[in-house]
Amino acid sequence: MERLPLETLESQNYDVVIIGAGAVGCASARQLAGRGFKTLLIDRGDIGAGTSSRSSRMLYSGLGYLVAKYPLWQIPFHPHDMMQRLGYTAEVMRCRAELVQEMPHHLTKHTFFYPFRQADQYAPWLVNIGFKLVEGLGGWKVPLAYRRIDREAAEKNSALVAALDPQVKSVAVFEEYMYAWPERICVDTALDAEKRGATIRNYTEVIGINKITEHWNIQLRECAPEKHGLANVQAKIVINAAGPWVDFVPDAGGENQKRIIGIKGINVMVRLPEAFKGQGLEAFSRKGEPYYVFPWRDFHFIGP
Numbered sequence: 001m002e003r004l005p006l007e008t009l010e011s012q013n014y015d016v017v018i019i020g021a022g023a024v025g026c027a028s029a030r031q032l033a034g035r036g037f038k039t040l041l042i043d044r045g046d047i048g049a050g051t052s053s054r055s056s057r058m059l060y061s062g063l064g065y066l067v068a069k070y071p072l073w074q075i076p077f078h079p080h081d082m083m084q085r086l087g088y089t090a091e092v093m094r095c096r097a098e099l100v101q102e103m104p105h106h107l108t109k110h111t112f113f114y115p116f117r118q119a120d121q122y123a124p125w126l127v128n129i130g131f132k133l134v135e136g137l138g139g140w141k142v143p144l145a146y147r148r149i150d151r152e153a154a155e156k157n158s159a160l161v162a163a164l165d166p167q168v169k170s171v172a173v174f175e176e177y178m179y180a181w182p183e184r185i186c187v188d189t190a191l192d193a194e195k196r197g198a199t200i201r202n203y204t205e206v207i208g209i210n211k212i213t214e215h216w217n218i219q220l221r222e223c224a225p226e227k228h229g230l231a232n233v234q235a236k237i238v239i240n241a242a243g244p245w246v247d248f249v250p251d252a253g254g255e256n257q258k259r260i261i262g263i264k265g266i267n268v269m270v271r272l273p274e275a276f277k278g279q280g281l282e283a284f285s286r287k288g289e290p291y292y293v294f295p296w297r298d299f300h301f302i303g304p
């Protein structure tokens, strides 16, 4: 496909300009174009090449979102927070079902184990309720197939369980999906947005935004190798979907309000014995945060 010079966009009027063609930007463009809005999706790099290509690739079912920062007995004193958590988990499960039904070819299904350890922060009965609640909130559309079994029974079918600490007396088994290539999902979504009428422009950076009466003026700069050019476009609405860079989009209107804060984390990739292939583990760390061993092709990666 011919790449037109950036200047061809000069003075074009859009209903919406979306900055960032990651998972959020591509999905927004698809939705908005489908609803008839004249949409421009911009990325300074390639589609899906930001955070969306660097995730742990799990189509997460949302157990961790149920975990509150306060003790269980305080739940009645935080009804709004708990309702939000339940609502969010239900939404996550709804989106999970939508993806499994719409894009099965982009997903791989894996068996995950949850080992029950004596010193665990969450009692087995609580974990049982948590998983069942997550399944119920999702309306059992794409079940987790959660069940708790004795270690002895589980070991017969899983070398991974057999290798766990002898203190683990029972495990839960459930099914999780992983994205084969999340960036590919972004590309497909962007192409679908284009089919619905959106204009997609990668290797184009937003270098300034300013408000002119009722409209926004957005300054664009060509970033493709050995290409140069500038253009201004106008839009009624600007969506800043720049992921971890939202605070760096020039004049994004944040009045020095920082939206992104950093947290430390690490994922370690290892090659485990062949018999462990395709199976994963989920547990909670001592800080009460979900912790995983993710299967990925011939490898596993371990992290939060």
Ligand SMILES: Cc1cc2nc3c(=O)[nH]c(=O)nc-3n(C[C@H](O)[C@H](O)[C@H](O)COP(=O)(O)OP(=O)(O)OC[C@H]3O[C@@H](n4cnc5c(N)ncnc54)[C@H](O)[C@@H]3O)c2cc1C
Pocket: 019, 020, 021, 022, 023, 024, 025, 042, 043, 044, 045, 046, 047, 048, 049, 050, 051, 052, 053, 054, 055, 056, 057, 058, 059, 060, 204, 205, 206, 207, 241, 242, 243, 244, 245, 248, 249, 250
């Ligand atoms: C370590 C890690 C593990 C994760 N694991 C999972 C997981 O297992 N499952 C899951 O569902 N989610 C996971 N996530 C979360 C998920 O990856 C993100 O929520 C998602 O990718 C965010 O997408 P985005 O579109 O907001 O951002 P991004 O994908 O980062 O997209 C932002 C885009 O904006 C562009 N951009 C920035 N500034 C400009 C500018 N000035 N002009 C033009 N373009 C610009 C960038 O080039 C980039 O492409 C994980 C995240 C991390 C960091």
